[in-house]
Amino acid sequence: MSVSTAVADQTICAQLPVLGRDVTVPLVTGGEVTYAALDYAASAPALQRVWDDVAAYAPYYGSVHRGAGYLSQLSTDLFENSRTTVAEFLDCRADDQVVFTRSTTDSLNLLAGALPADCQVFVFETEHHASLLPWRDAQVTYLNAPRTPQEAVATLEGALAGRDLQGPALVCVTGASNVTGELWPVRELAAAAHAHGARIVLDAAQLAPHHPVSVRDLDVDWVAFSGHKLYAPFGSGVLAGRSDWLREAKPYLAGGGASRKVSRRTDGGVDVEWHESAARHEAGSPNVIGVYSIASACKALTEAGFDTLVAREQQLIETVRAGLAEVPEVRVLSLFGDDAPRVGVISFVVEGWNSSHFAAALSAEYGIGVRDGLFCAHPLVRTLLGSDPQTQGECGAPEAAPGEKSLNAIRVSFGAGTPDEHVERFVRAVKELVRDGAKWNYRTEDGRCVPAV
Numbered sequence: 001m002s003v004s005t006a007v008a009d010q011t012i013c014a015q016l017p018v019l020g021r022d023v024t025v026p027l028v029t030g031g032e033v034t035y036a037a038l039d040y041a042a043s044a045p046a047l048q049r050v051w052d053d054v055a056a057y058a059p060y061y062g063s064v065h066r067g068a069g070y071l072s073q074l075s076t077d078l079f080e081n082s083r084t085t086v087a088e089f090l091d092c093r094a095d096d097q098v099v100f101t102r103s104t105t106d107s108l109n110l111l112a113g114a115l116p117a118d119c120q121v122f123v124f125e126t127e128h129h130a131s132l133l134p135w136r137d138a139q140v141t142y143l144n145a146p147r148t149p150q151e152a153v154a155t156l157e158g159a160l161a162g163r164d165l166q167g168p169a170l171v172c173v174t175g176a177s178n179v180t181g182e183l184w185p186v187r188e189l190a191a192a193a194h195a196h197g198a199r200i201v202l203d204a205a206q207l208a209p210h211h212p213v214s215v216r217d218l219d220v221d222w223v224a225f226s227g228h229k230l231y232a233p234f235g236s237g238v239l240a241g242r243s244d245w246l247r248e249a250k251p252y253l254a255g256g257g258a259s260r261k262v263s264r265r266t267d268g269g270v271d272v273e274w275h276e277s278a279a280r281h282e283a284g285s286p287n288v289i290g291v292y293s294i295a296s297a298c299k300a301l302t303e304a305g306f307d308t309l310v311a312r313e314q315q316l317i318e319t320v321r322a323g324l325a326e327v328p329e330v331r332v333l334s335l336f337g338d339d340a341p342r343v344g345v346i347s348f349v350v351e352g353w354n355s356s357h358f359a360a361a362l363s364a365e366y367g368i369g370v371r372d373g374l375f376c377a378h379p380l381v382r383t384l385l386g387s388d389p390q391t392q393g394e395c396g397a398p399e400a401a402p403g404e405k406s407l408n409a410i411r412v413s414f415g416a417g418t419p420d421e422h423v424e425r426f427v428r429a430v431k432e433l434v435r436d437g438a439k440w441n442y443r444t445e446d447g448r449c450v451p452a453v
Contacts, residue, residue: 014308014312015312015416015417015418015419016047016048016049016231016300016304016309016416016417017047017048017049017417018044018045018046018047018048018231018416018417019045019046019047019048019051020035020037020045021034021045021417021419022034023035024367025367027364027365027366027367028364028365028439028440028451029365029439029440032367033366033367034367035367035369036366036367036368036369036421036422036425036426037369037418037422038368038369038370038412038413038414038418038422038423038426039369039370039371039411039412039413040209040229040344040345040413040414040415040418041178041206041229041345041371041375041411041413042229042371042413043228043229044209044228044229044230044231044415044417045231045417046231046232046233046293047231047232047296047297047300047416047417049296049297049300050231050232050233050293050296050297050300053292053293053296054234054289054292054293054296057078057289057292058289060074060075061075061288061289062074062075063075063285064076064079064285064286064288065079065257065279075288078288078292079286079288079291079292081295082291082292082294082295083098083100083278083291085295085298085299086098086238086240086294086295086298087240088298089213089298089299089301089302090213090214090215090223090238090240091212091213091214091215091216091217092215092216092240092241093215093216095242095243096215096240096241096242096243097240097241097242097243097246097247097277097278098238098239098240098278099238099239099240099246099278099281099282100236100237100238100278100282100286100287100290100291100294101224101236101237101238101239101281102235102236102237102287103130103226103227103228103235103236103237104128104130104131104203104204104205104224104225104226104229104237105129105130105134105226105237106237107224107225107237107238107239108130108131108134108172108201108203108224108239109134110239110252110281111134111170111201111222111224111239111245111246112134112135112136112137112138113137113249113250113252114245114246114248114249114252114281115135115137115138115168115170115245115249116168116245116248118139118167118168119138119139119167119168119169119170120138120139120140120141120163120167120168120169120170120198121135121138121139121140121141121169121170121171121172122140122141122143122156122159122160122169122170122171122172122198123135123140123141123142123143123171123172123173124142124143124144124145124146124152124155124173125142125143125144125145125379125380125383126145126146126174126177126179126335126377126379126380126383127172127173127174127203127377127380128174128178128203128205128375128376128377129376129377129378130203130205130376131172131173131174131201131203131224132377132379135172138170141159143155143156143159145335145379145380145383146335147335147336148336148337149184149185149188149336149340150185152184152185152189153185153188153189153192156171156189156192156193157192157195157196160192160193160195160196160198161196163196163198168198168199169193169196169197169198169199170198170199170200170201171189171193171198171199171200171201172200172201172203173186173189173200173201173202173203174202174203174205174206174207175202175203175204175206175207175208175211175213176206176207176210176211176342176343176345177206177335177345177377177380178205178206178345178375178376178377179333179345179347179375179377179380179381179384179409179411180333180334180335180336180342180345180346180347180384181206181317181342181343181344181345181346181347181413182334182335182336182340182341182342183207183211183340183341183342183343186202186218186220187217187218187219190218190219190220191219194219199221199222199242200220200221200222201220201221201222201223201224201241202218202220202222202223202224203224203225204223204224204225205224205225205226205229206229206343206345207225207343208223208225208229208230209229209230209231209301209343209415209416210309210310210313210343210344210415211306211310211343212306213225215240215241220241221241221242222239222240222241222242223238223239223240223241224237224238224239224240225237225238226238227290227293227294227297230294230297230298230301231297231300231301231415231416231417232290232293232294232296232297233290233293234287234289234290234293235287235290236287236290236291236293236294238294243276246278246280246281247276247280249280249281251274251280251281251283252280252281252283253281253283253284254272254283255283255284256283256284257279257282257283257284257285257286258274258275258279258280258281258282258283259272259273259274259275259283260273260274260275261273301416304416309416312416313343313344313414313415313416316344316414316418316420316423317342317343317344317346319420319423319424319427320346320412320414320423320426320427321338321346323426323427323428323430323431324346324348324427324430326431327350327430327431327434329350329351329352329353329434330348330349330350330351330430330434331348331349331350331351332346332347332348333347333348333349333381333384333385333409334384335380335384343415344413344414344415344418345411345412345413346411346412346413347375347381347384347409347410347411347412348409348410348412349385349409349410350410350430350433350434353433353434354449355372355373355408355409355410356372356373356408356444356448356449357438357442357449358372358410358433359371359372359410359449360442360448360449360450360451361433361438361439361440361442362426362429362430362433364440364442364451365429365433365438365439365440366425366426366429367425368422368425368426368429370410370411370412370413370426371410371411371413372408372409372410372411373408373409374407374408374409375409375411381408381409382407384409385407385409412426440452
C-alpha cells in the first residue's frame with residue numbers, strides 16, 4: 001500500500017469526536033459495556049467541538065439586541081454571525097432569510113403560517129409528521145408513496161398539472177427518509193414544481209447531517225432542519241429561504257424583537273410596525289446558545305469535509321446492510337430498492353419477533369440503543385409493512401407482548417461520530433438474537449417492552 005493510499009484510508013476511517021463515546025451502561029446479563037448510540041435519526045450526540053465552543057462562550061452569555069453592555073454586544077455579534085455561518089453552510093442566495101426556530105417541526109409550522117391565501121400544498125404520504133401535518137389551513141393534496149425516484153417526479157408532475165396555475169402552491173418533500181434513509185430526487189422535484197408555478201420546501205432534517213445541502217444547486221425555495229440531528233444540542237432549528245412570503249406574513253409570534261415600532265392610537269388602541277427581516281419571526285429572547293451550537297456544527301462538518309464523511313458513512317451502511325442480508329428472518333424496509341442511495345438510516349423487521357421486544361433485547365443485553373415504532377411517519381411505515389393505512393398506532397410500540405406481531409419496525413441510524421465497533425456489535429447482536437433468542441425475560445409496561453425484574 002502506498003503512503004498516499006494509507007493516508008486516504010485513515011482519513012475515511014476517522015470519526016468525529018462526540019460526547020458520550022466513553023459512556024458505559026449496565027447489561028441485564030451482568031457487567032457493563034460502552035454504549036452504542038445507534039439512534040442518530042432521532043437525536044445525534046453533540047460533537048465535542050460544539051460542546052467546547054459553547055463552553056468557551058457560556059461565561060460571556062448575554063441578551064442579544066437589547067443591551068449596551070459588552071456581553072450583550074458580543075452575544076449579538078455571535079448570534080448574527082451564526083446566521084451568516086448557516087447561510088454559507090446552506091449556500092443560500094443573497095436575498096434569502098435565515099430564521100432561527102426551535103426545530104424542523106417549528107420551522108415548517110412557521111412556513112405554514114406564512115402561506116398566501118388559497119395556497120395549495122402538495123406532500124407525499126411518505127413524509128415525517130413534521131412535514132406532513134402543519135398545513136392545516138391550506139388545501140392539501142396528499143400523494144401516494146412512489147416506488148422509484150422517477151415515479152416520485154411523475155406523480156408530482158401529474159398532481160401539479162391539474163392545479164389552478166393562477167394561485168400559489170407549495171410542494172413539501174424530504175431530502176432523506178427518516179425511515180429508510182433513501183435519498184429523494186430533490187433537484188428534479190424542484191424543477192417539476194417550478195415548471196408548474198409552485199414553490200418547494202425541503203425537509204433536510206435527515207439530509208443535512210449526512211450530505212451537503214445547497215439551496216442554489218438544489219434550487220429549492222426553503223430548507224428546514226434541526227440542530228439536534230446536526231450534532232448540536234439545545235433545541236434550535238432553521239428555516240432558510242425566500243423572504244417574500246415570510247416578510248408579508250403575520251409574525252409567527254407577537255412580541256418584543258419582532259416589532260420595529262409600537263405606538264398608542266388616540267382611540268386607545270395600539271399600532272405596530274413589524275420588522276421585515278428574519279427578526280419578524282423571532283420574537284422573544286432567542287436561544288443564543290442553541291443557535292451558536294448549530295453554527296459550530298456547521299463549521300465542524302464543513303471543515304471535516306463531506307466527501308470524507310460520506311465515504312466513511314457509506315462503509316458503515318455497507319457493513320450493516322451486508323450483515324442484515326445474511327439473516328433470512330430480517331426484512332429491510334425500502335421504497336426505492338436495494339440500490340437506492342441512502343444515508344445511515346435503516347429500518348427493518350424480524351420474522352417471529354415483536355419489534356419492541358427485539359429493540360429492548362438489543363439495549364438490555366448488548367448496550368445498543370436503537371428505536372422501534374412508527375418513527376412519526378405512520379403512513380409510510382404502514383405502507384412498507386403492508387398493513388392497513390387506516391390502522392391506529394402510536395409513535396412508540398403498541399400494546400404487544402414479546403413474540404406477538406406488532407405493526408412497527410426497528411430503526412438503526414448512525415453518522416459521523418459512530419465507531420466501527422458499534423455497527424459491528426449491532427450486526428453480531430442481530431445474528432445472535434435471531435439464532436439463539438433473548439437471554440432474558442421481558443414484559444410489556446406502558447406499551448413498551450422492558451426486562452422483567
